[in-house]
Amino acid sequence: MQKGDRSIVYDVPVFFEGEGSVVGKKEGDGPLGKLFDEVVADPMFGENSWEEAESELQIRAAKTALKKSGLERTQIRYLFAGDLEAQGVASSFGMAKLEIPYFGVFGACSTMGETLILGSSMVASGAADYVMCVTSSHFASAEKEFRFPLEYGNQRPLSAGWTVTGGGACVLGRRKKPLAITAVTPGKIVDYGMKDSFNMGACMAPAAVDTIAAHFKDMGCGPEDYDAIFTGDLGIIGSQILIEQLAKKSYDIEGRHDDCGLRIFDIKKQDVHSGGTGCGCAASVLTAFILPRMKEEGWKRVLFVPTGALLSKVSFAQGRTIPAIAHAVRIEAV
């Protein structure tokens, strides 16, 4: 089951049993707009605060995934969830309603990767027949948590991303389905000493380089073994760094690399600068675009690598660096 320094190859595939995606209006106006299960025009999602809106968004994605899986709520043995808010309140308030044994995780925008690794390992070991993995982000709750009050109308540098209002949920399980997780490579925390929270792509790219290179080494494979390699939200700048740095390690991923943050918005028309970001970016693009695309295109194998910047507003205010992490999940047509 262990493979190389840090990867896990599953003896039995862990199948994608049902997925749900919910996004806001701006995401609905983007190039993937028609693919999401639900596009909600009201940024408050009918709730009273940005935090409650994000919880509602998350619970809707979870319920959609559950419905598509055809399972009852009580058949989901464990739930893995996380978000960007302090103490993960979007998840704990949202997921409390499901009354499923709960593991809160924090991996910033890499959270969907972390939940998929932990969830799939529980299914693969036989500790659970079905688990659910959920994550979300909300533009307004993230701006409030990390940056400026929206009312300031502050300007953003071109290197900044735009936090996706969206969430994705996956039910993983043991019943045979077309797509499955067959291997995972957990990330290390990588800190290159960068401090610019308006250039997250550059902060996170070294973590993606580290994890993708580790995955190739552990598995004895290379970019040519993948139909596509999707990072989470490196955006324009981070994607360039990733491609260049992996090329220096003799891995040419340029023709196969894609980034959820560059897919979810029309970068030029929608004024999102470097691209979409947030836990919900990778999660909603995975569930609404990547998994369906694998079936449509007959892709055999995709590497899904969400990336996260592990900062807080306190660490930023203290002038500290921005450590980052990336988790890799191998998805195969089985």
Add this chain to the structure above:
Amino acid sequence: MQKGDRSIVYDVPVFFEGEGSVVGKKEGDGPLGKLFDEVVADPMFGENSWEEAESELQIRAAKTALKKSGLERTQIRYLFAGDLEAQGVASSFGMAKLEIPYFGVFGACSTMGETLILGSSMVASGAADYVMCVTSSHFASAEKEFRFPLEYGNQRPLSAGWTVTGGGACVLGRRKKPLAITAVTPGKIVDYGMKDSFNMGACMAPAAVDTIAAHFKDMGCGPEDYDAIFTGDLGIIGSQILIEQLAKKSYDIEGRHDDCGLRIFDIKKQDVHSGGTGCGCAASVLTAFILPRMKEEGWKRVLFVPTGALLSKVSFAQGRTIPAIAHAVRIEAV
């Protein structure tokens, strides 16, 4: 491996291979003072901020656990860590130095239970030979994160606890040792609608009731099968509620119940009101007191049940409830 509704029983025990505990001066002055691996008089731990102090505390606990395990850093396949700070920065900045593939978790003061469940399940499944589980809290960083600036010198109601400045780390693995994790029962989020963040014990007790009762039901056992049942930080008030509520479910735990928060301080002399709290409370008492005590007293079986209140300062300011969670870990002499 699955047992009952939500428990896992391991086919092979997951052994405690090495533990480390580090605390501050007040904890060192308490009844367990001589048992901790390290008592640090300087609340800043030689660093420049409370957050960095907590990271330093955590890394010291981790290094001590590693040293006692006799393993090299590179033999630890995965690291599970979390803390109370927003976005878990004490853990990510502290643990980055170890360069071990990392899973950040958030379970508030139940975090040590969550890391032990996730870590032990990775060892039990064969995905790792050795993992490390680490968590911490710091009185000053927690007050800053959740309550008032220390400079206010605000008064605290008698129902309030005192956040422990401390951390604990455990290396779990496959080599035979005297003590092991043999079963776990993950918690559900339980929200009884309480809103008083100065009475965390009452907020968390229902979660402990739910998890302990689920454990007994899943395992087909009762309090009489345990030498001791340790909750994390229910304190005086929460412990009373726990005992009463479990009695209503026909589980009499009074003679066997103990609480890490009531052990770490001399409640009357040290002016800590309802008792010690924080992720570091359960973690440091587990590593410095519970595990050694099991060996000394010849105890066969202990249930370790850290409890967490899943609030943030934003959710508190919004007048929302305080959902809670508790995770149960069965530790046996093997």
